[in-house]
Every structure is written in C-alpha cells, then in structure tokens.
Amino acid sequence: MSLRSKTKSDSPARDLFPGALEMMILQTLEWQPMHGYALVQHIQQRSQDLLQVEEGSLYPALQRMLKESLVKAEWKISATNRRVRIYKITPAGVKHLRREVTRFERMLEGISLVLAPAKT
C-alpha cells in the first residue's frame, strides 16, 4: 500500500507502517459511510495534506477489508446522480479498529518516551 507522508521540504517520501491505511479508513467510515473517492478526499483533507494517498491503493485495502468482513459495501445513487459503492463499517470492523488504535497509541507512546529528552 502506498501511503506516503510528504514533508514540507519535499524530501523523499517515506512509506508508513502497514495497517495505517486500514485504520484510517475504518475510522473514517465509523464516522460516516462513504464511497472510495470520498474516502481519499477525506483522508487528504483531514491530514491537512500531510498524507498523500495514492488513490488506487485504497482499493486493495478495501477489498481485503471486505473479505474479512470488516466493512460492508452497497451500490447506491449519490447526490450527484452517480452510481457509487458506499462502504459501511461492521461491528467486527469497529472492534478491529479499537484494537488497532490502541496498539498504535501504545506504540506511539513508546517511541515518544524513547525520543523525549532525558528527565532531569
């Protein structure tokens, strides 16, 4: 999955850890069901452009989550009269999300503790 973070100095992009994309997709869907394109827009906007999603990379992730029953999909007609596939999070997906978020926060805490200046 190609999720890169763009730093202001345009240094070579760095791949984030796997699962990051899924986590963010699930969180977004928990907040509101939406279709693929909207998801991409949402993540980019919310991350204030710090994260650039290669738009296509969303789809393998979504397919995998569909297979594992973390999300459900349904074809609907959108407000703009297009045929779009809306993804909704499932209860299993919610549980998975909570777990991943907890793990992520713990990892983050651990790293920051190591990186923090030594306490005097």
Place this chain on the structure above:
Amino acid sequence: MNPLQRLWKRRAMMDDLSDEIEQHISEKIEALVAAGMPRKEAEHAARRAFGNSTLLEERGREFWMWSWIENLWADLKFTARQLRKSPGFTVTAVMTLALGIGATTAIFSLFLQVLLHSLPIQDPQSVVLLRQTGASTGSMSNYGDGTYYFSVPMFRDLQREAGNALQSMAGSGPFPGTMRSGETTVNLEGDFVTGDFFGTLGLRPALGRLIEPADDRVAGSNPVAVLSYSEWQQGFGGSRAVLNKTIDINAHPFTVVGVAPPGFTGLDPRMPNQIFVPMTMEPVIPTHDRSWLLRHDAIWINIVARLQPGMTAKRAEVELNPLWYALRKNELPLFGHMSPAFSRAFMTTHLFVERGMQGLPFMARQLGPKVELLMAMALLVLLIACVNLGNLLLVRGTIRAKEIGVRAALGASRGRLIAWVLIEGSVIAALGGAIGIGLGLLVERPLTFGLLRLTPVASSLGMHLLVFGVALLLLTGFLSCLPSMFLTTRPDLTRVLHESAAQASKGGGHLRLVFTAVQITLSFVLLVGACLLARSLYNLRNIDLGLKTDHLVKFETDVRGAGITLEQTPAMMEQIAAEIRREPGITSVGYSSVGILSGDRTGSNITIAGYKPSDGEDMEPDNNSVSANFFSTFGIPLMTGRVFTADDELAVHKVAVVNDVFATHYFGGAQKAIGQMFCFGSGDRSLPDTMIVGVVRNAESVSVGQKPLSMIYLPFGQRKRQYATFYVRTALPPKQVFEEVRRAVRAVNVGLPIDDLNTFADQINGGIATPRLLAMLSVSFGFLAILLAGIGMYGVLAYSMTQRTREIGIRIALGASRLRVTKLVVQQVVLSGLIAAACGAPISLLLTRYLRDELFHVTYHDPWSFSVAGVVTFLAIAVAAYFPVRRAVTVDPVRALRAE
C-alpha cells in the same frame, strides 16, 4: 463472509471492483474539470493520481481468487496433465492399485456375506437359538451340528414353562418332501414348523396367511401348507391361483394357504426350505418308518425363540437351565433302564441360548475360516500393490527432481511440495480405486454364489462395500505417497539445478531396494500358499475313494410321491432297478438309502452282543440300506465273508455287512467280525438279532477327503426306507444314458420323481467345489502378486539403469567387458532377490501354518511347493530384469557419454 459465499460472489466482486475504479476516476476528472483544468489534462492527472489501475485492480482481485480451493483445482488440472504426459507410468500405477483394491473388495464382500448375512426376520437381535449338550439315545436326524436339535415333546415342555425368559418359542424340523401338483412331481426341502414359528420370527405373508397356532393343535387335522416365495415364483408362476390349491406332499393332500415373504427359506442358510407345514402333520407324512412327533428320544427339531424385551441371551440361559435340568431328569425314566454310565452322561447337560440372527451357524462355521484365509491373501496382494505404487511414485519423484528443485527455488514451501505429491498420489489412488471397486462389485455375485452357494443379499451390503472400498483407496493412496512425500520434497537445490540432475535424492535408492525386496518376499509367500492349495486340490481329485467312480450315473427318488407305502417300497425299488437294467448299455444297477459322497449320513445306536462299550464311546455307527448288487456296482471289494443275496431281502434272518473300520474298531479285525451279533437300539429291550456276514473294504462315504467311518450295510428290504439313490453303471458315456433312465423310471410309475440326475463324477466335482474355488483364487492371487512384483521390479530397474547409463558408458569405454559390467549392474537385482529369499522362506513357514485345515495330504512345509514358488519367483525377477539390464549394458559408450 464465509468461503462458500466468497466463491459464489467472486465474479460479482471482481466486476464491482472494475466498476468502482472507473467511477472513481471519472469523479476525479469531473472534480478537476470543475476546478478549471482542461478535460484532456484532467484525464491524465486523474489517472496519474490514481496510480497503476491495472496493477491495483489485479491486487484487489487477489483477495477473491487465491482461496485454497482455487489452488487445489489448479493443482489437479496440472497433475492430470502431467499424468497424461507419461501414460506408461500412469497406467501401471493405476492398474496396480486397481487390481489390489479390486481383489480386496471382492473378498470383503464374501466376508460381509458370511458375517453379516442375517435372516430376513423382524428384529433379528432378540431372536435366539437353543443348543444342548449331553448324551442322547434313540434316533437323531440333523443337517449339521447335532447339538442344535431337540425332541418335540421336550420343546413343548420348554414352551410351557419358559415364559419369563422367552417371549415366544417355536420348533422347526426339516424333512425331504415330494410335492406333486397336477402332472409335475418334484423333490423339495420341506419344514415341519410349530404354530408359533412365523409369529416368533415376526414374518408376514406375501400372499394368503402363514402357519398359525390353531394349525398346530391336533395331530393330523390341519393339512395346510405355506410355500416359500421362490417356490411360488418358480413352481407356480407367482400366480394368485395357488391359494387354496390342493397339492400332494409325500402322497398326502395339502391345501396351500399362503406364501412366505421373499428371501425367507427357514433357519439354515445352506438348506433353503420350499414348503412349510404344521408340525402336527408329521404323523401323516413321517420321514422315518414311524412318527417321531411324540417320541422323547427322537431328536430332530431346532428350537428358535424370541427373548422377552430387556432380556439378554446370557440371562435367559441362566434362567432356563434349572428348568432344562429338571425336564431332562424327568425324561430319563422314559427311556427304560439305562446304564449308570449313560445316565451320568445324559445328565451332564447344559442348555445354551445363542444369537439366532444368522440362523443356524453351520455355514459360517464351515466357510468362515476359508473366507478369512482369502481375506488375508487379498490383503497381502493389496500390500504388494501399495508398495509397488510407493516405489513408482518414489522413482517418479526422483526423475522430476529438477522440476521440484525449480519450484522450491521459486519459493514453494515444503508444505506446498508435499501437497503436490499428495495430490498426484490421490489422483492415481482415486482412479485406481474407482476401477478396483468397480471390479470388486462385478465379481461379487459370481464369487458369492460360487463359494457360498448363496445369492448375495444385495443392497445394504453394497453400501458397506463401497465405504470399505473408498476407505481402502484413501489409506493405500496415502501410504503410497508417504515415502515420496518425505524423500523427494527436500531437494538439495544446488545439486538439483546443476545439469546432471542424477542422484538428487540418495536416500531414495536404498529405500527402493528395500521396497522391491519386500514385494518379492510377499509374492513368494503368496505363491507358496497357492502351490500348497493347488497341490491339495490335485490330491483331492485323485484320491482313492475305494469306489469305481467312472461310468456311473446317479439319481434320487422317493416313492411317496407315487403313493407307495413303506411295505411296497422294496419291491418298487427292485422294479425300478430291473426296468433300468433292461435298457441298452446298462451294466448294473444298485441303490442305497443314503447317497454315497453326498454329505448325508444316517446313524443309529447299536448294541453288540458281548461288547461292553467304554465310557463315552460312540456306539452310533453309520448305516446304509443297500441293494444286493450295490457292492459290485460300486466295485467295493469283499474282504471276508459274503455280500447279500436275494434271500436276505426277505429278512428271515437279519444280516448285515460291515466295513473294515467297523470290524477293526469293535472286534479288532475283519475276520473276527464274521458271525458277531448286534441290533439297533440300546437299553434292556435290545436283543442282538442281526448277524454280520461279511466285511468289505473301506469306501469314502460322506464327503471327499474325510476319513472313512464305521459303516453298517443292511439289505434294503430288511431296513426299508421310502427313498433311495440309484447308481447305474453303464458301458456308454454316462451322459448319454440320462434319457434312458428317465424313460425307465417313468415306465414303472409316472409319479416317481427323478431328482438330481447326474453323473457320479460330476457329483464328486461338485463336492469339491469349495476347495477348487479356494485353490483357483489363491493361484490367481499368487499370480497377481508376482505380476505386480515383477512390474515393480521392472520399473525400478528401468529407472536405475537409465541413471547409470553414463557410468556404464565410462566403464565400457575404459575397457571393461560387457559381461563384467552386466555382473556389476545385476548386483542390485541379485541382492534384492537374496534378501527376498532369506526373508521369504521363514515368513512363509510361519504363515502357512494357518492353511493346515485346508490342506489335504500336503504338509504346510511341503518342500515341493516351496521349490516351485522359488523357481517362479526367480523366473519373474529374471524376466523383469532382462530388458532394462540388456538395454543398459548394450549401450553405445559414445552415446552414453554424450547423453549429458
């Protein structure tokens, strides 16, 4: 969603994904255009931002595709293609397994028949048979183990008092019957049954009604009869008009009141009954000179019963024995004054209650061991097939070492490689198994009929058979794969990918040797068994029976069908004999009440003047009422004394002729027997009134292969019967005389049945049908085994020779003579042969012990058989090895060296 859902929705999911991606891109384009970008540029930008849509679509698809079922299906197709590319290997492997599984399945069906064959009655689990031990007196008539027989009065007594253990009881006593319906007269097997017989067994009529308790109350008053289903179909065309039809049974009119349900023919699977009549009709059509119905000392009926619900056979036995003992004690005085020794033997008695599900167990007892033997042989063949297959797979694995190496290098896990080997083995096993099961089912019917003389109880057993076949298939498939699974899936990649892919798996070589040796050993064992049985059969066919069996025609008849009384019978018999003798080409005619080598016996208690029998001594020699020229017709020589004359028929003074066994046993020699007196019966009322006037040489009389028994011959008129077997000696080829015989008998009386008209030689052949079939089957198995072993050896050698082509080429190029190279190369063959021989002989000795019961005049360590088996094995190895070795050794060294 579960795997099944995924499978169905696969296509839909993949289409959805394509749609979705299209939608996304077009939405992006619109957004960019709305923001002011020109359309063309927007299209490019959108696609660029999306990334490699094809690749991403492909990756998205992956989640729907690579479930294990997809993998499996792809592997199967691949395997099938591979197998088709090497037809030689495939056909060999499949047929090897097919033959092994086929043989085992076929024998298993026999096994099931003998073991599971149960009477077609209701709830067979709670049906029991009674059995008794203890001395007996008087007369006995039975068709097998005498302990299963009782007297009718004893049965009635038991029936009255055994209510708490047994829900209901019934008796059944078979009798030979002559049935006349209209113009046709046939002999058939009848059964006297008590009123509760069909009720106890829970049977319902196919037509009309069955025998009921009301039919069994008053002696002689209910001449009703029930036909068996097959007799109804064959003898009466299955027509309903048979109801209330009058037929003559043993010259007495009976009314047919019903037909028994299909498949039921009485309690003895070996002897199907075709007609059932009430027990109380016995006095009207007695089998013996007087009625046995009320005699406490006439032992001739089986007792079958149904247990009370909740009662077990063991508990019933415990409960019934006190009653049984008491009844026995009451019986003793009825027999007159008996010696204390006899009284003791009589009261040393026990009543057994046994499972009655299969009816009388004589067939299972007789044939069970034979079928077990065949099963063991079939399993050995299967084992050989299995080893063969394993070997073939191993060889194939090493041949394809390079391919396996490539797969491993590309990242296939060991698990995948093993799975791949397993799949290949499974496909072969499935094919071989399917063919094998098919073969087995095909052979089931003729085999069952040939060996067991039964038509197989179809349907339910077919299912068992199928399940067994499939289980066998899976097991052998798996076992065969094991060695290759472990050995060929661990390739040493560097060596394998190197050009000379020769010795990729070294360990396989030794294992192959061992496998081949094992196969040869097992084949040797089977061949020894086959030789032993074949030799035994040969002996059976050629033993000296003490009779002249050629040019002899026989048939059975029963005068009751013509309404002849017992008194008139001797004259009638003589008339028949005289009439037949008048026909051209007939040399002599004799007859006897008991058929020779027919398996029938008649024995009675005797008392010999001045002879005190020791404790437990058998005083019931066989006896046979014969015509005067019986001995000359059969060519039985007289040892001392004289044979019967016409005067003896008139029975003024009772005389008898005995055989050598009798004379030696009771008197110590033939000479000493002349002039001795004896009589039938025992106890005080017996007055020895019969004089022994002659002693003849022993003649086999019961069945081929049995030791001659004590035999008393009596003039037919002296101890009359209403039935006899005629023996016609002719100068012409026996078969030509059949019509003449029929004509002669019919000329005497149209109502006389002519039963079982055959040449005596054919009857004997029929008598050894079972040993013959056994020998044939074991020879087939032996042959099959050595064939499989030979194929296995050929396959393995062909492969190893190919491997060593280069080595051989070098040796020859360096100057070694072809002979030396041959010797070198043949080492492997000789080594396996020696191992096989070393193991084969002791194993055979161990196993052939179990054949002892089947062997006739052959010891189980018969050196001739071992030698023959050894020679055949050696020849097979030689033939199998010849071609590969020759090909390898006559190789052109230049070509061999260039073969890289």
